[in-house]
Amino acid sequence: MSELLVRAGGLYTTVQDTGRFGYYHMGMPPSGAMDVYSAVVANMLVGNPDGAGVLEGTYVGPTLEFTDDRVVAVTGADVPVTVNDEPVEPWTAIRVGSGDVLSFAMIRAGCRAYVAVSGGIDVPVYLGSRSTYTLTGIGGHQGRKLVDDETLPLGSGDGSARPGAVVPEELRPELAGPAELRTVIGLCSYRLTEDALASFLGTDWKVTKDADRVGYRLRGGKLDFTDREQPFGAGSDPANVVDLGYPVGSIQVPGGDEPIVLLNDAVTGGGYATIGTVISVDRDRIAQTKTGDAVRFTSVDLDTALAARRDRRERIERVRREITR
Amino acid sequence: MTTIKAQMPGVFYRRPAPEKPAYVDDGDKISEGQTIALIEVMKTFNEVKAGESGTVAEFLVEDGDEVDVGQDIVRLGEV
Structure with a gap:
């Protein structure tokens, strides 16, 4: 089975998708990516279905090591991203291989960064969604935020990712305030x-x-x-x-x-x-x-x-x- | 000027609990990885660790102040 190694979990990183719907009347909120646009676009860049599992990092992003050939994309907050300490472009499909390490520096603007990996973060589907709802400890990766030194399952990509694909500037969200x-x-x-x-x-x-x-x-x-x-x-x-x-x-x-x-x-x-x-x-x-x-x-x-x-x-x-x- | 910067926004605290002494004081030697303060955000208290060894020349924010990402917290002096 293919895995993604979480070297550092970051401050508050969870697995999310587009949300868990249909249980609101029972008191269960939808969870899901807080910035849906960025999450969906990240998935698109790596050739995943829009609703595949992604990582949502908050303020301090995770450090991730790949164990096989993948395409990865980072969207959302404005934050410098590196692969093996070399800067890479956000909102871009990037080819990575076994041993490559993706890390984040300090955010410049925004709050949440999204990481999509071709094949998707393949945690079990719970009540129709891979989203994490930490307050009750359900969904996502063991119902909680990621911690240092653990592994996440990855699905198999369908090969439709296009490394090098870029989201044009005008289609990226405005982060300047208020x-x-x-x-x-x-x-x-x-x-x-x-x-x-x-x-x-x-x-x-x-x-x-x-x-x-x-x-x-x-x-x-x-x-x-x-x-x-x-x-x-x-x-x-x-x-x-x-x-x-x-x-x-x-x-x-x-x-x-x-x-x-x-x-x-x-x-x-x-x-x-x-x-x-x-x-x-x-x-x-x-x-x-x-x-x-x-x-x-x-x-x-x-x-x-x-x-x-x-x-x-x-x-x-x-x-x-x-x-x- | 070498400084330690806040990696996240929040409320800055110099001690682990209100009744406890400060993690470090001006003039103290600190080593890489040492906890020097806390930042409270999203209902959690997150440790601020020194990225390198040195001496605390001066704290640039007060206990209880709000800090932003990238804000200088501590100025470091010679080891």
């Missing part, structure tokens, strides 16, 4: 005062240290809730409502001063007012913000959100045409 996050206001925005909603949209929020695959906690303003009589079944905090399902990407503001954007590994429901939901396409964008970066929210309607999703799909198809030309 990140503009298009947001559909609701479901519980009625709990905010008019001024508070305006202030939410007018504030440059800063990503705190509590920003991971579960959610991003932000700081930078204070939002007031309207007075109300506490309904039966709702908690006493003004931010509490009667329990509801939380959309992935929804924003809640416990205490009024620290908005939390729920992401791929988040709790699926609860009793906090969700004042808006970051559109799916822009979750790729927040995934590439790091602690200390600024984000702002722009109000859009559902049609805009759906159009953005179509645009991303078309963009992905453009990449496919470019690299298979």
Whole structure:
């Protein structure tokens, strides 16, 4: 069996794919790559199906040694990558062989780097996905982040990888800040005062240290809730409502001063007012913000959100045409 | 100027626990691989290790400060 040697796990590297869907109603979030675009494009570059298993590294990437001939691609965050200490290009399909070592230097911009290897990271499929959900320890590689000195199984590639294929600059994500996050206001925005909603949209929020695959906690303003009589079944905090399902990407503001954007590994429901939901396409964008970066929210309607999703799909198809030309 | 840089963003701490002494003080000799501080991010405390041996000339950030990736944390002097 072919293996990938993990020499160093990096800070927080997990196996992900495009997500585990169909179990949200049971309380299981989708997991999956936080920046879907970068993960899918990485797979394309190495000739994998879009939903093959990739590695998602956070801040400090892993060090990987190959044991056979493969094609590898790194996308996502802007970070210098080397093979055997020689710089290699990101967003490019690179041929590697047994004994070659891929490593990362310090990130320059963005937060998460994706590594796709031809054949895919072939961990067992659990409930239809190879994604890791670390909070419950399921999926991916033993349900956890990678550690130093272990091995990952690789699938066999179908030989369709094209070493040397490059994603053109204009089809790579913009990483310069502040990140503009298009947001559909609701479901519980009625709990905010008019001024508070305006202030939410007018504030440059800063990503705190509590920003991971579960959610991003932000700081930078204070939002007031309207007075109300506490309904039966709702908690006493003004931010509490009667329990509801939380959309992935929804924003809640416990205490009024620290908005939390729920992401791929988040709790699926609860009793906090969700004042808006970051559109799916822009979750790729927040995934590439790091602690200390600024984000702002722009109000859009559902049609805009759906159009953005179509645009991303078309963009992905453009990449496919470019690299298979 | 030789420095040790933060490899990740987060909150910087000079001691392993609030009641514990600092890992190292100004003027201390440090060796490669030695833990000199912590950075808290994503709900974990990550050790900052010296990339080379030397002497701590000066800490450039305060305990509890927020640091960014690539920020200089410590200036190193002669061994």
